[in-house]
Amino acid sequence: IVLKILPNLGLGDRIPSHQELERMEKEEAGDRPKWDNKTQYMLTCVGFCVGLGNVWRFPYLCQSHGGGAFMIPFLILLVLEGIPLLHLEFAIGQRLRSGSVGVWTAINPYLTGVGIASLLVSFLVGMYYNTIIAWVMWYFFNSFQNPLPWSQCPVNANLTDLVSECTRSSPVDYFWYRDTLNTSTSIGDSGGLQWWMVLCLLCAWLLLYVCCLRGIATTGKAVYVTSTLPYVVLTIFLIRGLTLKGSLDGIKFLFTPDLNELMNPSTWLDAGAQVFYSFSLAFGGLISFSSYNSVHNNCEQDAVIISIINGFTSVYSATVIYSIIGFRATERFDDCLEGNILALLNAFNLAEGSIKEGNYAESLQNLNGTFPETIQSLDLKTCDLQTFLSQGVEGTGLAFIVFTEAITKMPVSPLWSILFFIMLFCLGLSTMFGSIEGTVVPLQDLNIFPKRWPKEAITGIVCLVSFVIALIFAQSSGNYWLALFDSFAGSIPLLVIAFCEMIAVVYIYGIDRFNKDIEFMIGHKPNLFWQVTWRFVSPLIVLVIFVFYFVTKVSSNVTYIAWNPSSEDFPTLEVLEYPAWIYVIIFILAGVPSLVVPGTAIFKLIRRCCSNKNVYGAEVDTVSAKVQMFTTKMS
Amino acid sequence: MLVWILFLLCQVGAPALAQDLCQRDAPNGYKVRISLKTALGEDAYEWNQSEMFFFQATMAFAMRRHFQMETYNVDNIILCVQTSRVSFWFVVTSPDNTTMLIPKADVEKAVRMSRHRINNAFLLSDRTLEFLGIYPTLAAPVNPDTPPWLIVFGVVIGAVCVGIIALLISSLLQKRRKEKGMTEDGQDEEDMQVKGVENGINLDGTYNRGFTDDDRFTKL
Numbered sequence: 001i002v003l004k005i006l007p008n009l010g011l012g013d014r015i016p017s018h019q020e021l022e023r024m025e026k027e028e029a030g031d032r033p034k035w036d037n038k039t040q041y042m043l044t045c046v047g048f049c050v051g052l053g054n055v056w057r058f059p060y061l062c063q064s065h066g067g068g069a070f071m072i073p074f075l076i077l078l079v080l081e082g083i084p085l086l087h088l089e090f091a092i093g094q095r096l097r098s099g100s101v102g103v104w105t106a107i108n109p110y111l112t113g114v115g116i117a118s119l120l121v122s123f124l125v126g127m128y129y130n131t132i133i134a135w136v137m138w139y140f141f142n143s144f145q146n147p148l149p150w151s152q153c154p155v156n157a158n159l160t161d162l163v164s165e166c167t168r169s170s171p172v173d174y175f176w177y178r179d180t181l182n183t184s185t186s187i188g189d190s191g192g193l194q195w196w197m198v199l200c201l202l203c204a205w206l207l208l209y210v211c212c213l214r215g216i217a218t219t220g221k222a223v224y225v226t227s228t229l230p231y232v233v234l235t236i237f238l239i240r241g242l243t244l245k246g247s248l249d250g251i252k253f254l255f256t257p258d259l260n261e262l263m264n265p266s267t268w269l270d271a272g273a274q275v276f277y278s279f280s281l282a283f284g285g286l287i288s289f290s291s292y293n294s295v296h297n298n299c300e301q302d303a304v305i306i307s308i309i310n311g312f313t314s315v316y317s318a319t320v321i322y323s324i325i326g327f328r329a330t331e332r333f334d335d336c337l338e339g340n341i342l343a344l345l346n347a348f349n350l351a352e353g354s355i356k357e358g359n360y361a362e363s364l365q366n367l368n369g370t371f372p373e374t375i376q377s378l379d380l381k382t383c384d385l386q387t388f389l390s391q392g393v394e395g396t397g398l399a400f401i402v403f404t405e406a407i408t409k410m411p412v413s414p415l416w417s418i419l420f421f422i423m424l425f426c427l428g429l430s431t432m433f434g435s436i437e438g439t440v441v442p443l444q445d446l447n448i449f450p451k452r453w454p455k456e457a458i459t460g461i462v463c464l465v466s467f468v469i470a471l472i473f474a475q476s477s478g479n480y481w482l483a484l485f486d487s488f489a490g491s492i493p494l495l496v497i498a499f500c501e502m503i504a505v506v507y508i509y510g511i512d513r514f515n516k517d518i519e520f521m522i523g524h525k526p527n528l529f530w531q532v533t534w535r536f537v538s539p540l541i542v543l544v545i546f547v548f549y550f551v552t553k554v555s556s557n558v559t560y561i562a563w564n565p566s567s568e569d570f571p572t573l574e575v576l577e578y579p580a581w582i583y584v585i586i587f588i589l590a591g592v593p594s595l596v597v598p599g600t601a602i603f604k605l606i607r608r609c610c611s612n613k614n615v616y617g618a619e620v621d622t623v624s625a626k627v628q629m630f631t632t633k634m635s
Numbered sequence: 636m637l638v639w640i641l642f643l644l645c646q647v648g649a650p651a652l653a654q655d656l657c658q659r660d661a662p663n664g665y666k667v668r669i670s671l672k673t674a675l676g677e678d679a680y681e682w683n684q685s686e687m688f689f690f691q692a693t694m695a696f697a698m699r700r701h702f703q704m705e706t707y708n709v710d711n712i713i714l715c716v717q718t719s720r721v722s723f724w725f726v727v728t729s730p731d732n733t734t735m736l737i738p739k740a741d742v743e744k745a746v747r748m749s750r751h752r753i754n755n756a757f758l759l760s761d762r763t764l765e766f767l768g769i770y771p772t773l774a775a776p777v778n779p780d781t782p783p784w785l786i787v788f789g790v791v792i793g794a795v796c797v798g799i800i801a802l803l804i805s806s807l808l809q810k811r812r813k814e815k816g817m818t819e820d821g822q823d824e825e826d827m828q829v830k831g832v833e834n835g836i837n838l839d840g841t842y843n844r845g846f847t848d849d850d851r852f853t854k855l
């Protein structure tokens with residue numbers, strides 16, 4: 001069943017024809033930024049796709065959805081959803097040679113909203129993502145001391161005892177929630193700006209600015225380091241991890257397959273969502289990067305290679321992370337057992353070495369038989385390795401709590417800490433390059449700023465405005481705001497944009513025209529696999545994930561978890577409900593970018609009806625698509 | 636004869652009296668717990684009567700040091716309730732009157748004063764030579780003048796600012812050089828090599844052949 005292509009007048013006038021593209025290739029190739037070489041382009045795309053999510057989201061999903069069995073839905077959806085969408089974005093960017101706003105406006109002026117939505121999402125996500133980088137930098141700065149500040153509890157003010165908040169939880173928890181975030185007890189309690197966080201945030205944005213200053217001329221050089229260093233560090237950690245005790249337990253725990261999980265629909269949905277977000281689709285950055293390529297670059301090959309690299313990186317980093325988590329779990333288990341054994345030895349005055357790990361269970365049983373009340377009063381802890389292994393959390397908890405604790409147990413901890421946070425920094429920064437690209441280029445295309453303003457100024461303004469707004473995250477309640485942004489700004493709008501992108505290319509631009517374009521660019525028509533996935537499979541998968549997410553978010557009570565030292569279950573995080581005014585913020589984050597898509601179309605329709613102007617001709621006045629479309633020169 | 640009987644009684648009675656003074660949970664006594672294997676592992680020495688004697692001597696030394704009285708002796712330290720853990724109780728008697736015990740608080744002060752010396756005598760630490768009830772004093776936190784993280788932060792921010800200024804100045808210089816070149820000789824624009832092509836600013840530049848000379852249709 002092939003839907004009739006929707007009517008699309010004047011398409012030929014808005015986009016360069018194949019002959020024009022050939023001519024541009026030979027003659028005017030100097031006026032648009034170009035990649036210095038193919039390596040820069042590949043490294044930038046890999047850096048954009050490979051981010052913090054590969055390190056701290058995928059391993060958790062893998063472990064909680066049946067280990068090795070999770071690979072099956074992940075790989076299937078990678079092939080059916082990730083690769084087609086990636087190829088689509090690369091091809092359309094390379095063909096129409098402009099950023100997201102330029103591309104969608106060229107396809108149909110009523111679709112400008114898709115580009116604007118991409119712009120808004122890139123902007124919002126970039127803000128909170130760079131705050132995570134600021135946190136990483138804070139930890140990095142604090143790694144240059146021995147012992148590490150999160151390895152022991154600080155002494156309280158009158159030097160009588162250790163700080164109670166720390167002894168009740170743990171030194172790593174205390175350092176994260178108190179020394180780093182100085183977190184308040186609820187999102188409504190702002191608590192003022194934390195000066196050290198403001199400094200780190202400033203440093204993060206300045207560093208981003210220096211790398212993105214001249215667009216791909218500067219980021220193209222930076223990616224040689226930021227995209228390759230994480231792999232080096234991961235390998236170092238793998239070698240170090242495998243020599244530690246208990247690492248193989250961790251890896252076994254990660255990959256032990258539980259095929260029953262495949263029956264669970266949430267496994268497939270989580271896999272689909274992970275593939276989608278992991279590829280950084282719908283941000284507009286990939287379209288932009290691909291538009292700087294030569295017209296005959298093989299985008300099909302690129303899409304497949306980058307997808308494979310992304311999938312491989314997820315699995316590789318999961319292995320490394322879980323080897324270290326296995327080590328940590330074993331250390332905790334050994335400490336727990338040792339504590340119990342010491343308690344027994346002390347209570348019964350037995351000789352040292354009489355109870356060891358091997359005969360612990362037996363000895364405990366004997367003693368319990370003869371002196372049950374004493375055993376009761378000792379309050380021995382249950383030590384179970386599996387419990388410790390499944391404490392591998394995701395997100396910031398994994399990086400700043402679990403992993404940092406594991407690092408303190410390794411010899412020469414500051415070195416490992418520095419390496420780890422450099423790796424996280426590089427992963428985050430290379431993703432930010434794509435985010436900035438997805439924000440700055442559409443702003444230029446929309447002519448928000450005067451054309452004679454240099455790129456440095458526009459990038460500077462974007463960084464400055466983002467920094468000022470991101471100061472919300474430097475408050476005491478900043479952590480809760482970030483979780484809010486992460487749940488809403490970076491989830492639903494992206495799915496909407498991706499769905500619209502596919503419909504726009506396949507049905508509005510026309511799949512036949514698209515096929516011919518690809519044949520012109522790379523020399524052969526896309527085969528049956530691409531046809532089926534672009535037309536039906538990928539849009540369907542994205543629609544299903546969107547419906548599921550929307551329904552879950554709308555029907556459930558939106559809650560968040562807070563750190564409250566005076567709560568009953570401390571140190572377990574408290575579950576709180578959002579106050580009523582947060583729903584306005586949620587609407588701004590998730591609703592506005594999504595509604596901009598139809599909103600812009602309606603706005604243009606009204607404007608056209610009122611002024612009776614020819615919308616299809618004069619609108620495309622973009623900086624990035626400098627082609628001779630009209631007989632009159634552009635001003 | 637009577638004196639001889641009294642003497643015999645004393646010889647028998649003294650230890651018995653001493654035993655009464657030192658007992659488990661004695662009000663003026665302390666329990667000591669020693670973890671040799673934890674502290675020294677393979678190099679752990681055996682805990683025997685000679686080591687106990689050494690402990691008595693060390694405690695006597697600690698008492699002498701605290702009270703500044705040279706009269707404390709090994710006999711003033713009475714040990715009892717030894718277990719294989721190794722743990723035991725001890726009490727301290729006054730050198731003037733062997734039936735009177737030194738109060739707990741004074742013993743504690745003496746131990747705290749010489750704790751470091753006592754630990755080193757046995758090659759142990761606060762954790763492995765425990766006086767139950769006498770908590771080790773916490774080490775005072777080391778507060779450097781500038782927190783170390785600020786130093787690293789300063790270095791990074793300094794480098795970044797220098798980078799930004801350098802790049803901005805070089806962009807400005809390029810633009811000015813190009814403008815100067817355009818006003819001087821309009822025909823020579825096409826020959827100029829321009830670094831760092833920016834959107835819309837450099838209308839002319841040399842054609843970048845570096846990439847497009849590849850095969851037109853790249854093989855899959």
